[in-house]
Amino acid sequence: xxxxxVETLKQLVAIPSVNPMGRETDxxxxxxxxxxxxxxxxxxxxxxxxxxxxxxxxxxxLIAWLEGDVPPSQVGPVLLLDAHQDTVPVxxxxxxxxxxxxxAGRIYGRGACDTKGGMAxxxxxxxxxxxxKPHPRPTIVVSFTVNEEYGFTGARRLTQLWNGTGxxxxxxxxxxxxxxxxxxxxxxxxxxxxxxxxxxxxxxxSHSSCPEAGENAVYRMARAVTAIEHYASELAASxxxxxxxxxxxxxxxxxxxxxxxxxxxxxxxxIDHRVPPEECPEALRQRLIDDLAGATGADVLLEHDxxxxxxxxxxxxxxxxxxxxxxxxxxxxxxxxxxxxxxYAANAAFYSAAGVPSVIFGPGFIEQxxxxxxxxxxxxxxxxxxxxxxxxxxxxxxxxxxx
Numbered sequence: 001x002x003x004x005x006v007e008t009l010k011q012l013v014a015i016p017s018v019n020p021m022g023r024e025t026d027x028x029x030x031x032x033x034x035x036x037x038x039x040x041x042x043x044x045x046x047x048x049x050x051x052x053x054x055x056x057x058x059x060x061x062l063i064a065w066l067e068g069d070v071p072p073s074q075v076g077p078v079l080l081l082d083a084h085q086d087t088v089p090v091x092x093x094x095x096x097x098x099x100x101x102x103x104a105g106r107i108y109g110r111g112a113c114d115t116k117g118g119m120a121x122x123x124x125x126x127x128x129x130x131x132x133k134p135h136p137r138p139t140i141v142v143s144f145t146v147n148e149e150y151g152f153t154g155a156r157r158l159t160q161l162w163n164g165t166g167x168x169x170x171x172x173x174x175x176x177x178x179x180x181x182x183x184x185x186x187x188x189x190x191x192x193x194x195x196x197x198x199x200x201x202x203x204x205x206s207h208s209s210c211p212e213a214g215e216n217a218v219y220r221m222a223r224a225v226t227a228i229e230h231y232a233s234e235l236a237a238s239x240x241x242x243x244x245x246x247x248x249x250x251x252x253x254x255x256x257x258x259x260x261x262x263x264x265x266x267x268x269x270x271i272d273h274r275v276p277p278e279e280c281p282e283a284l285r286q287r288l289i290d291d292l293a294g295a296t297g298a299d300v301l302l303e304h305d306x307x308x309x310x311x312x313x314x315x316x317x318x319x320x321x322x323x324x325x326x327x328x329x330x331x332x333x334x335x336x337x338x339x340x341x342x343x344y345a346a347n348a349a350f351y352s353a354a355g356v357p358s359v360i361f362g363p364g365f366i367e368q369x370x371x372x373x374x375x376x377x378x379x380x381x382x383x384x385x386x387x388x389x390x391x392x393x394x395x396x397x398x399x400x401x402x403x
Contacts, residue, residue: 001045001046001047001127001131002124002127002128002131003042003046003120003123003124003127004124005120005121005123005124005381005382005384005385006102006107006120006378006381006382008042008120008123008124009100009107009112009116009117009119009120009376009381010100010102010107011038011100012035012038012111012116012119012120013098013099013100013107013109013110013111013112013116014098014099014100014109015034015035015038015098016028016029016030016034016035016087016097016098016110017031017032017034017035017085017086017087017111018030018031018086018087018088018089018090018110019086019087019088019089019147019148019149019150020150021088021089021149021150022150029090029098031058031059032059032060032085032086032146032147033058033059033060035085036052036060036062036085036144036146039062039085039123039144040052040062042123043062043064043142046123046126046127046130046131047130048064048065048066048126048130048142049064049065050062050063050064051063053157053158053161055145055146055147055153055154055157056146056147056153059146059147059154060146061143061144061145061146061154061157061158062085062143062144063141063142063143063144063158063161064126064141064142065139065140065141065142066126066129066130066139066140066142067139068136068137068138068139068140069135069136069137069138071139072139072172075172076138076139077138077139077175077396078138078139078141078172078173078174078175079138079139079140079141079174079175079176079177079178079392079396080141080142080143080174080176080177080178080351080356081122081125081126081140081141081142081143081177081178081180081388082142082143082144082145082155082158082177082178082179082180082347082348082351083115083116083118083119083122083143083144083145083179083180083362084115084144084145084146084147084148084149084154084155084347085119085144085145085146085154086146086147086148086149086150087110087111087114087116087149088110088114088149088370090110092372093110093372093373093374094372094373095108095109095372095373095374095375096108096109097109097110098110100112102378105377105378105379106375106376106377106378107375107376107378107381108373108374108375109374109375110374111374112364112374112375112376113182113364113365113368113369113371113374113375113376114181114182114364114366114368114369114370114374115180115181115182115362115364115369117182117362117363117364117376117380117381117384118180118181118182118361118362118363118364118384119144119180120381120385121180121362121363121381121384121385121388122142122180122388123142124385125385125386125388125389125392126140126142128385128389129389129392129393134393136393136396137392137393137396138175138392138396140392141174143158145157145158145347148346148347151309152309152311152345152347152350154347155347155350155351156350158351159350159351159354162174162354162356173354173355173356174351174356175356175357176319176322176356176357176358177348177351177352177356177357177358177359178322178326178358178359178360178361178388178391179346179347179348179351179358179359179360179361180360180361180362181344181346181360181361181362181366182362182363182364182365182366182368182369182376183340183342183360183361183362183365183366184363184364184365184366184380185330185337185361185362185363185380185383185384185387186330186337186338186339186340186361187323187326187327187330187337187338187339187340187359187360187361188314188339188340188341188342188346188348188359188360188361189243189314189316189319189320189323189339189340189341189359190241190243190244190276190277190313190314190315190316190340190341190342191244191277191313191314191341191342191343191344191345191346191348191349191360192244192245192247192248192274192275192276192277192313192341192342192343192344192345193274193275193277193279193281193310193311193312193313193314193345193349194272194273194274194275194281194309194310194311194345195273195275195281195282195284195285195307195309195310195311196270196271196272196273196307196308196309196310197270197271197285197304197305197306197307197308198268198269198270198271198304198305198308199224199268199269199270199271199292199302199303199304199305200266200267200268200269200302200303200305201217201220201221201224201266201267201300201301201302201303202217202265202266202301202303203215203216203217203218203219203220203263203264203265203266203267204263204265205262205263205264205265206262206263207261207262207263208260208261208262208263209261211263213263214263214265215263215265216263216264217256217257217264217265217266217267218256218257218264218267220267220296220299220300221254221256221267221268221269223295223296223297223300224269224292224295224296224300224302225251225254225269227291227292227295227296228249228250228251228271228288228292230295231249231288231291231292231295232248232249232250235247235248235249236248240276241276241277241278241341242341243277243316243340243341244276244277244313244341244342244343245276245341245343246276247273247274247275247276247279247284248272248273248274248343249271249272249273249274249288250271250272251269251270251271251272252269252270252271252272253269253270254267254268254269254270255267255268255269256268270308271288273285273288274343275313276313276341277313277314277315277316277317277341278313278315278317279313281307281310281311281312281313282307282310285307289302289304311345311349311350312349312350312352312353313349314346314348314349314352314358314360315352316339316341318352318357318358319352319357319358319359321357322357322358322359323339323359325391325395325396326359326361326387326391326395327339328395329387329390329391329394329395330361330387330391332390333383333386333387333390342360342366344366346360348360361384361387362384363376363377363380363381363383363384364376364377364380
């Protein structure tokens with residue numbers, strides 16, 4: 001059975017897989033479970049074996065594989081094709097988030113661009129490989145991971161299989177990985193890493209009619225926020241990475257006080273720090289902490305929690321041969337491909353950090369991801385499918401032996 005990528009995409013968009021983003025809820029649109037069930041059924045129709053890897057209650061990575069000419073047990077090459085199952089929430093959307101409307105050459109709905117379009121292309125390409133069994137071809141491992149949008153726990157859990165636990169396919173590391181994200185069919189070879197953490201200031205509560213009797217934690221935090229704004233402007237003026245630009249720092253949330261008539265004794269912000277390749281997220285976090293200590297004064301005690309999320313950067317120093325081969329397959333077909341870097345984080349960085357050369361590739365453009373009318377163009381889905389197929393058939397031979 002060979003799947004049609006556009007029809008497959010419409011099925012995927014129609015199945016909600018909204019990431020709860022840390023919230024506990026009984027809303028049936030949240031979580032990936034129903035999508036995982038559907039994907040498992042599709043692989044059964046294609047004739048590929050699967051297994052589930054639990055990541056959190058009701059949230060499983062789904063792994064399938066198509067054995068190549070030389071199986072992994074005989075040290076044959078293994079290619080990982082990865083896409084995440086979850087989407088961001090749907091509040092504020094101006095189209096039916098699960099309607100999968102097909103109009104003017106586009107498919108609309110939550111996840112159509114990020115990244116069910118890439119998932120559909122993988123499914124269509126692999127179904128064709130399974131039916132036609134061209135030679136030569138590597139063993140193809142497909143991983144549809146959970147919780148990419150809020151912590152990358154699916155990708156991190158997947159790498160634990162590479163010590164041989166759970167499947168003979170993972171008795172060794174994959175030789176390369178292509179991670180699906182909306183890149184406009186460019187090959188992304190580098191991405192920024194990130195580190196996030198909470199920072200708190202404390203004061204002393206008092207009645208708001210006599211604020212001089214208290215110490216306002218919000219005022220203290222305001223000095224820290226101003227210092228972070230200044231720090232961020234200095235980063236913007238630093239020497240940029242040639243593909244990913246300069247580091248960035250921003251304050252995303254601020255919470256303080258419990259009532260307008262009480263001087264707040266606590267205020268907390270959440271900091272997001274993005275770092276280009278060849279820089280260490282933990283080192284830049286410490287640089288910002290030291291900078292704040294000097295900028296806010298001795299009377300402002302800042303409490304920095306342990307990071308809530310660390311994602312390594314993806315370096316183009318580790319994936320050159322893989323990128324060249326995928327670039328050749330893409331450019332030969334579409335004439336639109338170019339190597340580039342991005343500022344967002346993706347599963348690829350975790351696979352690369354685990355020793356697997358990895359790139360990011362897929363249909364759609366990041367500008368359409370997470371939007372109120374999220375969409376992806378049908379021609380991008382068809383092109384991505386053909387590129388993946390051609391890469392597996394024409395460009396893989398000898399790749400796992402390359403230095």
